Amino acid sequence: MSELLDRHHRVMGDHAPLFYEEPLTLCSGDGVWLKNLNGDRYLDLYNNVPCVGHANPRVVQNLAEQAATLNIHSRYLHEGVVTYVERLVGLHHDGIESAILGCSGTESTEMAITLARTVTGRRGIICTDATYHGNSSLVSRLSGLPVGVERSGVKSISTPQLFRPIANGLSETELLQKHLDQLEATIGSFADQGGFAGMMLCSILANEGLPNPPARWFAEATAMVKDAGGLIIADEVQAGFARSGSWWGYEVSDFTPDVVCMGKPMGNGFPVSAMAASHEMVTKFREAHRYFNTFASSPLQAAAGSAVLDEIIDRDLVHQVSDVGARLMTALTELQREHPQMGDVRGLGLFIGIDWVTPDTTNPDVVGAQRMVESLKSRFILLGKAGQHGNVLKIRPPLVFEDKHAELFVEAFKDCLIDS
Ligand SMILES: Cc1ncc(COP(=O)(O)O)c(C=O)c1O
Numbered sequence: 001m002s003e004l005l006d007r008h009h010r011v012m013g014d015h016a017p018l019f020y021e022e023p024l025t026l027c028s029g030d031g032v033w034l035k036n037l038n039g040d041r042y043l044d045l046y047n048n049v050p051c052v053g054h055a056n057p058r059v060v061q062n063l064a065e066q067a068a069t070l071n072i073h074s075r076y077l078h079e080g081v082v083t084y085v086e087r088l089v090g091l092h093h094d095g096i097e098s099a100i101l102g103c104s105g106t107e108s109t110e111m112a113i114t115l116a117r118t119v120t121g122r123r124g125i126i127c128t129d130a131t132y133h134g135n136s137s138l139v140s141r142l143s144g145l146p147v148g149v150e151r152s153g154v155k156s157i158s159t160p161q162l163f164r165p166i167a168n169g170l171s172e173t174e175l176l177q178k179h180l181d182q183l184e185a186t187i188g189s190f191a192d193q194g195g196f197a198g199m200m201l202c203s204i205l206a207n208e209g210l211p212n213p214p215a216r217w218f219a220e221a222t223a224m225v226k227d228a229g230g231l232i233i234a235d236e237v238q239a240g241f242a243r244s245g246s247w248w249g250y251e252v253s254d255f256t257p258d259v260v261c262m263g264k265p266m267g268n269g270f271p272v273s274a275m276a277a278s279h280e281m282v283t284k285f286r287e288a289h290r291y292f293n294t295f296a297s298s299p300l301q302a303a304a305g306s307a308v309l310d311e312i313i314d315r316d317l318v319h320q321v322s323d324v325g326a327r328l329m330t331a332l333t334e335l336q337r338e339h340p341q342m343g344d345v346r347g348l349g350l351f352i353g354i355d356w357v358t359p360d361t362t363n364p365d366v367v368g369a370q371r372m373v374e375s376l377k378s379r380f381i382l383l384g385k386a387g388q389h390g391n392v393l394k395i396r397p398p399l400v401f402e403d404k405h406a407e408l409f410v411e412a413f414k415d416c417l418i419d420s
Contacts (some may be wrong), residue, residue, distance in 0.1 A: 019384065020377055029054025032401050034382065043408055045383040045397040048351075051241055051265035052311035053400040059268045059307040066303035074101075074297030084302035087309055088262075089276055091247055096260055099276035100285070103294040105237035106134030109200065111275040112259045113138060115233045115285040117153075122195030126186055128226075129156040130388035132207040133200060133235055133261075147182070153194055157183050159388060160221075161211030163344045163355060164362050176214035183221055187228045191222065198231035198258075203249025206238040209387025210353035212346050222255040232256070237263040237273070238351075242312050242399055245322030245349030249401030250346055265399075267304035271295070317399045325349040328406040329397070335410075339417050341368055350401055353386065354393040364389035368420065375416040381409055 024042070028035045030054040034042045044054070052059065085099050102108050113125055127133065127142040134140065145156040153227060158166045160179045167178060190196040199221070205211055215308065222232045234257035239249025241262070246252045258279070263273035273296075276282075285291070295301075312318065329345065329352055336342040336354075343357030355362075355400070356369035369391045376383060376385070386394040397405070 021374060024377070032398050032405050034341075040380060042258035042377075042380045042382050043397075043405060045381060045395050045409060046290060047398060048238065048243065048383075048396045049264050050269050051243075051399045052268055052308055052315075052317070053398050056268055056307070056311060058311055059201075059270070061305055062303040062307040063270060063300060066299050069299075071298055071300045073294055074292070078299050078302070080299050080302040080306070080384075084305050084309075085274075088274060088305070090346070091309075092260060092276065093380060095254055095256065095258065095278055096276045097279040098282035099274045100224035100282060100291060101301060102263075102273040102275065102293055103295050104134070105235075105261065105273050106136050106139055106274040107293065107296075108237065108263055108275040109133040109139050109233075109235060110136050111285070111291065112233045112261050113200065114289065115259060115275065115277060115281060116198040118288045119281050120195070120197045120229065120231065121282050122190070122197040122229075123153040124187075124190030124194055124196040124230075125154045126183070126199040126230075127154065127156050128159045128201070128205065128208055130159045130208040131156075131200075131202060131205075133202070133237075150193070155186050155189065156194040157186055158206065159208045159376075160213030160217045162214060163211060163346075172214045176217055176220065178215065179217060180220055180224060183224055187225070188232065196228055196230050198233055199225045200233040200235055202235045202237075203239040203253050203255075203257075204244055204348055204351065206351065207386060209355065209389075210347045210351065218250075218253040218255045220227055222257075228357075231258040233259040233261065235261045237261055238396075241265045241308070242318045242321050243349055243396070245318065245325055247318060249348075260295075266308060267301060268308050270301065272301045272305050312399070315400070320402070321349045321399050324350070324401060324403055324406055327403060328410070329382075330350065330404070331410045332413075335414065335417065341365065341420070347395070350395075350397055350399060352395040355387070356391045356393060356396070364391035366391045369393055371420055372416055375419055376412060379412040379415060380401040381412045412417050 005313050026034050027039050032044050034044050089096050133142050141151045141154045187196050234250045244252045259277040266272040332345045336345050340359035342354050344355035347353050356365045358365050369385050384394045386392050
C-alpha cells in the first residue's frame with residue numbers, strides 16, 4: 001500500500017487529494033458496496049456519481065453495446081442522442097426545452113454563466129459565499145468569494161441559514177428580510193458595473209453544507225432576481241436526478257429556474273453533463289459561441305445517460321429515495337437528542353448533513369467530524385465531510401441505497417458515537 005502511495009504521489013503530484021489518514025485502495029464495486037484489495041466490503045454512503053449503483057449491469061451493457069457499434073462526435077445526426085436529450089429536457093418544467101451536452105459539471109456551469117451574459121447583454125453574476133460550481137478560470141471565480149468582494153463580474157451574498165444566522169436575535173421573518181435586503185443591494189451594485197445578468201444557485205445548497213434557509217428564501221430571492229431582469233441558474237450537478245426525493249432540487253426548494261446545469265450522476269460515472277434552457281436562449285448561445293466539445297453529444301454518452309434514466313424510472317428510485325431518506329432522517333434526528341455534538345441534522349431525500357459541533361454550541365467541530373469519518377471507515381462505512389467550515393458529515397449514498405443499508409449504517413454510527 002505505501003509503495004502504491006509513494007508512486008501515486010510521484011506521478012500525480014504531492015498534493016493530489018486522497019481521503020482518509022490511511023487512503024483506501026479499492027478494486028471493485030457492486031450496488032452500494034465497494035471492495036478493497038483484501039476483499040473487505042465497505043458500505044458506500046458517499047458516492048453520488050454511481051447513482052444507480054456501482055457497476056450497474058444495465059449501464060455497462062448499454063455502454064458495451066454502443067461502443068461495439070458506433071461512437072462519433074456531435075457533427076453527425078444520431079437517433080440515440082436526439083432521443084436522450086428529448087427525454088432529459090422532458091423531465092424538467094415547460095421552460096426547459098433544449099440542452100447542450102458536455103463532459104463535466106464545470107462545463108455546464110461555465111456554459112450557463114456565458115449564456116446568462118449573452119442573453120441579457122449584462123455581466124454581473126451573484127452566487128453564495130460558500131459555494132462551489134466548478135474549477136475553470138471562469139467558474140472558480142464563484143468559489144470562496146467573500147461578501148463585498150468583486151471578482152471579474154461576480155459577487156456573493158451570505159449563505160442563507162437558520163443554524164448559524166448572519167445576525168443573532170432575529171425572528172425567521174426578520175432574517176429572511178435581512179438576506180433579501182443584502183441581495184437587493186448586491187443586484188443594485190452592478191448598475192454601474194456592467195449590469196446584472198443572473199444568480200447561480202445549487203438548488204439544495206449542497207456545498208454550503210445543506211443549510212436550511214429561512215422559509216420562502218428560495219421563492220423570494222429568485223423572484224427578486226427575475227424582477228431585476230436576471231436569469232436564475234439552478235446548479236443541479238449535485239441536487240438533480242432524484243437525489244432530493246424529487247427529480248430536481250429546485251422542485252423541493254420551490255423555485256423555477258431559467259437555466260439548469262446537470263452533471264455528476266448523469267452517466268453513472270461515464271462523463272456526461274448538460275446545460276439546458278429555453279430553445280430561444282440555447283439558440284442565442286449557439287449563435288454567439290459556436291460551441292463544440294469533441295467528446296460531448298456522443299452516442300456513448302446517450303447510451304449511458306439513457307440507461308440511468310431507465311433505471312431511475314423503472315426502479316421508481318424517486319420514491320425509494322424519498323422514503324428511505326425520510327426514515328434515515330428520523331433515526332438520525334432521534335440520536336441527535338442524546339448527542340449534542342450532532343448540532344443540526346438536515347437534508348432532503350438521500351442527502352443528509354450532520355453539522356458537528358462543540359456540544360451545546362454552534363461552533364463547528366472539524367476535528368470531531370473527521371474522527372467520525374475515520375471511525376466509520378474502521379467499521380467499513382464510507383462517508384465524507386462538506387460545508388462552509390468542513391464540519392458537516394455528508395451522507396449521500398448511491399440512490400439504490402435501501403432501508404437494510406440504512407440500518408447497518410445507523411448501528412455503526414451509534415458505536416462510533418459511543419467511542420467519540
Ligand atoms: C454543485 C456543483 N456544481 C458543479 C460542480 C463541478 O462538477 P465537475 O467536477 O464535474 O466539473 C460540482 C463538483 O463538485 C458541484 O458540486
